[in-house]
Amino acid sequence: MDLSKKSLDNMEYMIEKMKEKLKVLNFDVMKPSHFDDALYEELKDIYEMVMKKQSFSPSEMQAIVEELGNLRKK
Secondary structure, X not given: OOOOOOOHHXXXXXXXXXXXXXXXXXXXXXXXXXXXXXXXXXXXXXXXXXXXXXXXXXXXXXXXXXXXXXXXXX
16 A cells, blocks of 8 residues: 555555554544544654554553544544
8 A cells, every 4th residue: 555645545544554553442433534634644654653663551552542633623
C-alpha cells in the first residue's frame, strides 16, 4: 500500500492497523470519516510510530489515543 498518497482508503488502512496493534477497545468509534484529511500527514506520522514499537506503556497508549483525538474533525 502506498501511504504517501492521501486517500480515504489509506486512512482506513492506517486506522485499522493501529486498532489491531494497540488493541484499544473504544478505538472502534474512530472511523476514517472522523478525521480531517488535511491532517493526513500527522495521522501517517502516528501510524508509523505505532507500527515501529513492539509494546506500549499505559501512558503511551493514552497519549496516542489523545493525539488521535486531536486529529478528529471538529
